Amino acid sequence: MSNQNLSCYASSRISLCLKVDVKPIENLNISKIKIAYINLLIQKKIIYVLFPIIFFSCKTHKEIFEKGLTYDNFRNFVPVDPIEYDDKIQLSSQNQMYNKEIKLLSTDEILEFLNNETVLVSIGKVTAEGGISYTPITISAKHSSYKVTMDYMKFATLPQVDDTKKFIGFNRVGVGLRLITLLTTNEAGINIGDLSSIGIAAKAGKVKGTMMIEVVGIKSKEVTTLLPLPSEINQTTIQNAMQALATIKSKIYDKDTRLYPQVMAIKLDTTYSKRVSPEKDKQISVTTIKNANMENALILQVGNNKMIGNRYQLAQEYENDAFKLLFSRQIDEAISKFEECETKYPGYHSVYDIINILKAQKSQLSNSDSAKWRELYARILKDYSWKLSPQIINKLKEEAK
Structure with missing residues (x-):
């Protein structure tokens, strides 16, 4: 850049033009522009300045849509x-x-x-x-x-x-x-x-x-x-x-x-994810929080409907029976009972996710002595234990050892 040259830098929203008296600068970057601009202010060698703003990064319209924070922070x-x-x-x-x-x-x-x-x-x-x-x-x-x-x-x-x-x-x-x-x-x-x-x-x-x-x-x-x-x-x-x-x-x-x-x-309740998070409690996973929000949304929608409330209680019984079969390492019977629970009350706890895991590992879990059973109990305990009864959680801990 030569003396008495007009230096211009433009971003997606604003532009800054300076007519300055500076020495040539190689490998000019944004940080150097900021430093040069501040020095010019101190030395009072600016002839004229249009929009004297120090530049910082700006997010585009597309980035706002794709970032995801917009949706995660939706409060209405x-x-x-x-x-x-x-x-x-x-x-x-x-x-x-x-x-x-x-x-x-x-x-x-x-x-x-x-x-x-x-x-x-x-x-x-x-x-x-x-x-x-x-x-x-x-x-x-x-x-x-x-x-x-x-x-x-x-x-x-x-x-x-x-x-x-x-x-x-x-x-x-x-x-x-x-x-x-x-x-x-x-x-x-x-x-x-x-x-x-x-x-x-x-x-x-x-x-x-x-x-x-x-x-x-x-x-x-x-x-x-x-x-x-x-x-x-x-x-x-x-x-x-x-x-x-x-x-x-x-x-x-x-x-x-x-x-x-x-x-x-x-x-x-938008404060839930702040009060309960993987950073605060290592036993809580992101999946657990997501499942909790899904279930709470379901309760908000149908929790006061007595007919659906009866279905909720029935689903709870099916889930308890399914875990009893799971602890007995009866894979086919357990899958069947979990499916009954999901049919009776779609979205109940983490039943849908557990069904998918059991079906994916069915061949390995067909052997009741397989080490995969311990891995299964540990995974359910870590990722899919939301709303499970204390008895089931304690049993999962015991079987996962």
Whole structure:
């Protein structure tokens, strides 16, 4: 670089131009630019400076989407498939508190209970594994698939505990309207959090997909006739859907409308992964934490449904029987019993993962004297012991020695 030369450095967001009086520098890099810039400030030899900013690395739009922290740190309520809430709730009347089964409430009592209203937009990106990762970012990436859920809820937020009385999060119980759009984007930069933007993008061929409407916990003949059928996304169908939603919403307070509160959204206790982590407890694995979050999400969604609660208890019995067979080293019978448990209550504890391990090692475990049995017990103890009873855990420790 020669004297009186204009030195320019540009990044993806800003640019800095300096007309300086410096000596030639070989192998110029960012660190040297920073040092040279500071020296120039001290020596007051700057002729002019545009945007005097010391450069640091900047993350691109694509990196934000692919980093994963966006999804891991998502803190909003997540929409779930509605399941009827079945439990007692607390109400007040004439300065007195009383408990009553929610299915026995009158419409007026339900409306008193559901004293909050909100409109929630949740954007989930479809992962390579077929799952949904929710993100606060409303701008699309190129060639990606999304599930965008727009909810109107009349709800109450309720804290939830597990069977050990530990707090695991909140669920939103209520009635409302849900508009779901399943999108595939052809270009980046589309605002998929706004219906009008989606309609414009669909017209331009930048996005394609389908749209459907769900009426959650609202029952009347008029509502049924107003409900539009699923259709492709365009400006006309979006406009028709919004008109239908507005009309259905107005029917909530009609005397002929019956309300059946549902669990519509859940929010996990976000402090769990901070309180329990592999760094703090070597007995806890990342898989264990992941399984715990999955099970807690399931409890938040279905924990107050008595019919499902009975299935939960039955699954617990199947799991205990399966481990008894496992400790007797009866591999075929154990697999069969674990499969019964998974069928009765999908996602129960770590049963699904244990089934996969047993099937993968079935030939080696067919010999009851094989050393693989000890390795199996040790692996289950380390990675898949979440929510297991103390008796099973102690037995695993004993067999793993």
